[in-house]
Amino acid sequence: MIRSIRPAIVMVALFTLMLGLAYPLAVTGIAQGVFPAQANGSLIRDADGTVVGSSLIGQPFAGEGYLHPRPSAAGDGYDGAASSGSNYGPLNEDLKTRVAESAREIRAANGGGPIPADAVTTSASGLDPDISPEYARLQIQRIATARGVSVQEIQAVIDEHTEGALLGFIGQPHVNVLVTNRALDARFPTPAA
Known part of the structure; x- marks a missing residue:
């Protein structure tokens, strides 16, 4: 045996x-x-070496002088332990209501014009750190006004932080919200920053 x-x-x-x-x-x-x-998680550190986030996981930003991320369905927002989309179908009334409410808030904060889909929809994980260049451009006037600088100066920072498709054909151009907001703080500090 x-x-x-x-x-x-x-x-x-x-x-x-x-x-x-x-x-x-x-x-x-x-x-x-x-x-x-x-x-090691693509961690982003401040000047003191303190971890302020990861370039791979979104964070909420609400200040007028910052790029705002896309909505998150992960817990109370960008909660890695509750990573998930809403799983609402396109005919779900809750989804329609949330999208309409988000669109109203975005128009109120950023003015009129077309609103990109990523501005009102959540990602599959609820943790997407990136937004489309179109959504970033929609926010330029608000950011410039809040920081007291020209639209062209904010556009230049966003352009510097817009990444193209991987290898030129995989994925879509995108702007990392945390990285760009840190660049905005470095170049145009706000009184609260």
Whole structure:
């Protein structure tokens, strides 16, 4: 009987060492060596070294002098432990009401004009850190007024932080809200900043 069980025990031990220890350590070592920032969560730090966020996870910004992110359905907003979309279908009355309310708020804060879809819809995870360049442009006048600078100066910062599609064809152009807001604070500090 022991002779029959022995190969199974050896294989379990071998695969546990290979796949449970060696492989994860190798992948972690390679990731730390080749992509250390990404392997550690793409953390963004302030001048003192304090972590202020991650470029991969959205944060709420409500001040007049900041880019506002897209809505979040993750918990109370951008809660990583409650990551999820609303799962409302296009005919759901709650979704229609929320989108209409968001559109009214955006028009009141940023003036008229077309509102991009990402300004009123949540992402699948509820944690999307990026907005479309169109939504960023819609907010320029409000930000410029709040910071007391020209529209062209705010447009220049947004243009500098607009990233194109990966490899020119994967995904859409986007603006990272946290990174751009930090650049705005660095270049045009507000009295509260």
